[in-house]
Amino acid sequence: MTDQLGSELLKLRTTRTTAWFLLAAVAVTVLGTLVEGLSTSLGRLAQEDPQRTVLGAGGSGATLFATFAGLIAVTSEFRYGTIRPTLLFEPRRRVVLGAKLAAATLVGIVFAVVCLLVSFGAGLVILAERNVDVTLSGAQMLALVLGTVAASALGGVLGASVGALIRNQVGAVVAIVAYAFLVDAVVFAAVPSVGRFLPGKAGDALAGQPVEHLLAPALGGAVLVAWTLLFAAMAAVRMDRSDI
Amino acid sequence: MVAAPACTEHRWVEPVLSAVGLTKRFGDLVAVGDLSFELNAGSVTGFLGPNGAGKTTTLRMLLGLAEPTHGRALVFGRPFAELERPATRVGAVLEAADVHPGRTGRNHLRVLARAARIPVSRVEEVLELVDLKGAAGRRAAGYSLGMRQRLSLAAALLGDPELLVLDEPANGLDPEGMRWLRDFLRAFATHGRTVLVSSHVLAEVAQTVDQVVIINRGRLVVESPLSELTARLAGTIRVEAVQPDVLEAALRDAGIASERTNGKLHVHGVTAERVGEIALAAHVGLRELVTESASLEEVFLELTTEPPS
Numbered sequence: 001m002t003d004q005l006g007s008e009l010l011k012l013r014t015t016r017t018t019a020w021f022l023l024a025a026v027a028v029t030v031l032g033t034l035v036e037g038l039s040t041s042l043g044r045l046a047q048e049d050p051q052r053t054v055l056g057a058g059g060s061g062a063t064l065f066a067t068f069a070g071l072i073a074v075t076s077e078f079r080y081g082t083i084r085p086t087l088l089f090e091p092r093r094r095v096v097l098g099a100k101l102a103a104a105t106l107v108g109i110v111f112a113v114v115c116l117l118v119s120f121g122a123g124l125v126i127l128a129e130r131n132v133d134v135t136l137s138g139a140q141m142l143a144l145v146l147g148t149v150a151a152s153a154l155g156g157v158l159g160a161s162v163g164a165l166i167r168n169q170v171g172a173v174v175a176i177v178a179y180a181f182l183v184d185a186v187v188f189a190a191v192p193s194v195g196r197f198l199p200g201k202a203g204d205a206l207a208g209q210p211v212e213h214l215l216a217p218a219l220g221g222a223v224l225v226a227w228t229l230l231f232a233a234m235a236a237v238r239m240d241r242s243d244i
Numbered sequence: 245m246v247a248a249p250a251c252t253e254h255r256w257v258e259p260v261l262s263a264v265g266l267t268k269r270f271g272d273l274v275a276v277g278d279l280s281f282e283l284n285a286g287s288v289t290g291f292l293g294p295n296g297a298g299k300t301t302t303l304r305m306l307l308g309l310a311e312p313t314h315g316r317a318l319v320f321g322r323p324f325a326e327l328e329r330p331a332t333r334v335g336a337v338l339e340a341a342d343v344h345p346g347r348t349g350r351n352h353l354r355v356l357a358r359a360a361r362i363p364v365s366r367v368e369e370v371l372e373l374v375d376l377k378g379a380a381g382r383r384a385a386g387y388s389l390g391m392r393q394r395l396s397l398a399a400a401l402l403g404d405p406e407l408l409v410l411d412e413p414a415n416g417l418d419p420e421g422m423r424w425l426r427d428f429l430r431a432f433a434t435h436g437r438t439v440l441v442s443s444h445v446l447a448e449v450a451q452t453v454d455q456v457v458i459i460n461r462g463r464l465v466v467e468s469p470l471s472e473l474t475a476r477l478a479g480t481i482r483v484e485a486v487q488p489d490v491l492e493a494a495l496r497d498a499g500i501a502s503e504r505t506n507g508k509l510h511v512h513g514v515t516a517e518r519v520g521e522i523a524l525a526a527h528v529g530l531r532e533l534v535t536e537s538a539s540l541e542e543v544f545l546e547l548t549t550e551p552p553s
Contacts, residue, residue: 007359014351015344081342082352084309085399088336089359091308091325243310 004090004099008073012103017072021065022111028061029115030122037126045132049210052136052144054123058115059148059207063155064180066111070104070159071176075169083244093239097164101157101232108156112149144208147217151203154228158199161228164235188213196220199227258321260285260407260438261306265315268301268462275301276462278315283440285406288433290453290470291442294548298462299442300338303411307336319407331360335400336409340393340416345385349376349395352384353402362402370398389416397425408432410441414448426452446544460548473543480536481511481519486529494526495519508532 012018036054044050077083166172188195192213205220259282268276276298304310306317308324353367371377374394443449458465485491502509516535
């Protein structure tokens with residue numbers, strides 16, 4: 001398993017795809033931090049929740065692109081046929097899938113840490129420049145960081161699992177984009193009591209984002225873990241049973 | 245650790261690879277039907293059949309990529325997936341283009357080496373071996389098909405395997421590359437190492453292999469040493485007689501079987517001279533007496549072409 005994980009991590013470092021996704025996540029983070037930090041009124045910024053939004057602005061970009069990175073890491077194996085040599089070198093399918101999911105977890109963690117460094121750095125500078133007193137306690141900030149990192153890590157695993165299920169790269173990307181920007185958002189807007197149990201909103205809840213109707217962070221985390229396990233289990237079944 | 249089979253100076257006593265009643269169905273289509281054959285250590289076997297005969301499906305089952313509907317596919321006596329560090333036992337190339345275009349050739353090999361705990365120094369060795377060192381730092385997107393072929397072969401050789409399985413390696417190789425591959429495979433097979441190489445063109449492998457497994461429509465047609473196949477073809481006599489019935493009877497009296505197609509007789513296992521003598525003795529006039537030496541390719545076509553029904 002550690003050999004295969006080493007191989008998977010080397011795969012991620014030897015194409016430019018992952019780096020481009022990280023760059024995109026950072027760009028989204030910079031944009032999000034600037035918009036939230038500069039457009040929110042001083043009165044609101046004095047409160048804790050808007051401060052969370054500014055400092056945690058790295059979360060959504062990190063999670064979204066970690067999901068894509070996990071998705072592409074798996075689907076590119078099928079797209080370029082490298083799944084064949086991969087399985088010839090490690091024929092135990094679950095070891096390969098497990099290593100991929102573990103690698104996607106690490107990708108999610110790294111993306112979240114980098115993006116949070118950016119949003120905390122830029123956010124704290126903006127708040128200081130606008131003479132806002134940061135009232136979030138150290139413990140609250142830590143909770144924000146841990147929740148965001150966990151959401152991004154689970155996003156990576158979810159992306160890799162969906163990739164192993166759908167395999168077709170274009171199809172999987174379309175499915176994730178349609179889901180994240182359409183299904184998730186529309187259902188949450190229309191029926192929040194249902195929508196908040198969907199993976200995207202459960203992730204927002206876990207990340208500690210102050211949005212109305214979201215589940216409590218811990219419950220959101222539990223729901224996202226359940227979704228992730230469900231998709232990972234389906235991916236394992238597909239991986240076990242299908243011919244390559 | 246599973247106990248290894250007994251090792252002698254011939255290395256493996258048991259077959260290196262065996263298909264036992266191997267069957268693969270896709271719905272109603274029987275891609276591979278009840279196929280059985282074995283490879284012994286040190287052999288170079290041509291796995292032949294027309295396109296769509298089931299060669300790749302068979303190889304995928306042998307390499308653990310596809311599950312047989314029935315039967316068993318064993319490599320070194322075990323299903324491929326149960327081999328310990330299989331890359332050190334079996335090297336295989338199924339598709340030459342199985343490379344991420346954004347990754348360099350060297351990194352492609354490093355990624356695989358890492359998974360099988362093969363030292364990085366071996367990557368440089370195999371790059372040298374397939375003469376790809378100069379391009380190893382470039383991304384595979386810029387590689388020609390021939391270069392990808394060699395990169396895939398390098399990957400198969402990473403673990404210094406005892407068995408090499410190549411699916412249609414001649415595709416995309418120029419004649420020079422093909423000659424290089426032939427020499428390489430012959431050298432590889434010395435010291436008891438084994439090669440299975442598939443092709444839909446017999447001529448591609450006829451100079452390389454010492455035995456053939458020919459399949460068509462998923463079923464075994466012939467499994468034999470190449471020399472036997474060659475011998476089988478030698479000496480078919482075609483004779484057109486004025487009175488074919490009389491000649492047929494005369495041949496039968498001499499204990500020689502013949503087949504008649506389009507009014508011409510085909511006789512196996514005798515010389516043209518002997519057929520001439522029999523005809524003379526029977527007072528049969530001959531219009532034509534020819535020794536047909538079919539090429540291997542003709543035999544192959546004959547074996548793998550379905551008779552019109």
